[in-house]
Amino acid sequence: MKYTTPQWDDTIVALATPPGLGAIGVIRLSGTRAIEIADHLFPSKNLLEQPTHTAHVGLLKEDGNAIDEVVLTLFKAPRSYTGENVVEISGHGSPYVLQQIIDACIRKGARLARPGEFTQRAFLHGKLDLAQAEAVADLISSNTAASQRNALNNIRGGFSSDLKALREQLITFSALIELELDFSQEDVEFADRTQLHSLVSAAIDRVGKLAHSFQLGNxxxxxxxxxxxGKPNAGKSTLLNTLLNENRAIVSEIAGTTRDTIEEIINIDGILFRFIDTAGIREHTEDQIESIGVERSLEKMRQADVVLYLFDANTMPLEELLHNKTAFEQNGLQFLLVGNQVDKGDESVMRERYAQAAPIFFISAKQLLHIEVLKERLVDMVLQGTVNTEDTIVTNARHFHSLQQMLSSLQDIRSGLDNKIPGDLLALDIRRCLHYVGEITGEVSNEDLLDYIFSKFCIGK
Structure with missing residues (x-):
């Protein structure tokens, strides 16, 4: 069903907590008649006379019949999440009871909210910009400490504040340059080109860093x-079981035991790693099922963000390891070479034997040796030490695209300044840059885009 923009002068209602049994459930009303509708169902007090940001306990009734004992919290416009009158009804967490409350609100004049409509109203009433609104959805879906921290930073305006200052400065310069066009016969300059050049150069550096952060944000x-x-019996399934701290993959001395890929997700230092245990790769096998598994392994390797090449540090020929390393490099793969089963030999001898292929991480998946060091290295590979996770990090593909367009526009402005192009052409480049800034924050948007963004939210948000 197509998501269409509703009218904004009515009152909406929805369950704001997850459906299902629970101790309590919260129903949210928002709109001009929110407090009036709640007052019809709450005979204990005259809610219209109560101050904002107050909570009230009592029975919720419809036509004299009790529905539930609830706590009502009032938020009067504009001091609310949506900028409208908002009432939050905390009732007992029976799905039947909560649906009765929603139905009663609808009969009194509310309508059921659409996905994301509460946040969309907050955006339309200026309580938050579009980037902050999208960060709300990111926070709801966050499943690691890193994603939670980044979403909170953006809700508080971390990303938006970077763009707001740039936008205001560019608007000032654009106005001054366009003012010059009104006095073109006078041959005057109101805009300081040197100052604009410095601003644009600093902006190129900042926007470039924001765009680069998308790799980490993703x-x-x-x-x-x-x-x-790795080759059969290198210990791939044992390593997966060790990382998971459970026996997820079947381990056997028989080569080719793993016939298909096995995938599991592990949270390491706030980053989700999806480990894929693949069938052992050997060039010649007469087992048809194993051959299919090997082909799937090669496909997974090509698709992966990181390839962890595991080998037996007691038996792997150096020439073969160097050959595989070169193949990874030529194919542009990000990889780690990991020597397993160091518990069966002298680790210092192994390090000397494979020194030409360094860096190599030596572990024992079975004896849990150096596993924590391997985890730390995986995290370091992802973060690459170039982006501080406390900084603003771009996680939204739409924002990334607009940042790329902004960067191109800023580079055109700087090139125009260097080549002393006319003011009218310079103004066009500045307006183009402002357009892409506005696409991110919502100053420039279209109805279809807003509908698409907010339709992906849950109903009660």
Missing amino acids: VIKNGVSVAIV
């Missing part, structure tokens, strides 16, 4: 796929 939001590959 990892924080969606996780990292790590394909564990």
Whole structure:
């Protein structure tokens, strides 16, 4: 069903907590008649006379019949999440009872809210910009400490504040340059080109860093796929079981035991890693099922963000390891070489034997040796030490696209200043940059875009 923009002068209602049995459930009303509708159902007090940000306990009734004993919290416009009158009704968490309350509100004049409509109203009433609104959805879906921290930073305006200052300065320069066009016969300059050049150069650096952070942001939001590959019996399934701290994959001395890929998600230092235990890769096998598993392993390796190449540090020929390392490099793969079963030999001898292939991480998946060091290295590979996770990190593909367009526009402005192009052409480049800034924050938007963004929210938000 197509999501269409509703009218904004009515009152909406929805369950704001997850459906299902629980101790309590919260129903949210928002709109001009929110307090009036709640007052019709709450005979204990005249809610219209109560101050904002107050809570009231009593029976909720319809036509004299009690529905539930509830706590009503009032938030009067504009001091509310949506900027409208808001009432939150905390009732007992029976799905039947909560639906009765919603139905009663609808009969008194409310309508059921659409997905994301509360946050969309907050955006339309200026309580938060579009980037902050989208961060609300990110916070709701966050499943790691890193994604939670980044979403909270953006809700508080971390991303928006970076863009707001730039937008205000560009608007000032744009106005001055366009004022010059009105006095073109006078040959005057109101806009300081040197100051604009410095502003644009600083903006290029900042926007470039924001755009670059999307690589990390995508990892924080969606996780990292790590394909564990290697020859049969290298210990791939044992390593997966060790990382999971459970026996998820079947371990056997028989080569080719793993016939298909096994995937599991692990949270390491606030980042989700999706480890893929693949069938052992050997060039020649007469087992048809194993051959299919090997082909799937190669496909997973090509698709993975990181390839963890596991080998037996007691038996792997150096020439073969160097050959595989070169193949990974030539194919542009991000990889780790991990020597397993160091508990069966002298680790210092192994390090010397494979020194040409360094860096190599030596572990014992079975004896849990150096597993924590391996985890730390995986996290370091993802973060690459170039972005502080406390900084603003872009996780939204729409924002990334607009930032790329902003960067192109800023570079055109700087090039125009260097080449002393006419003011009218410079003004066009500035307006183009402002357009892409506005796409992110919502100053420039279209109805279809807003409908699409907010339709992905849950109903009660």
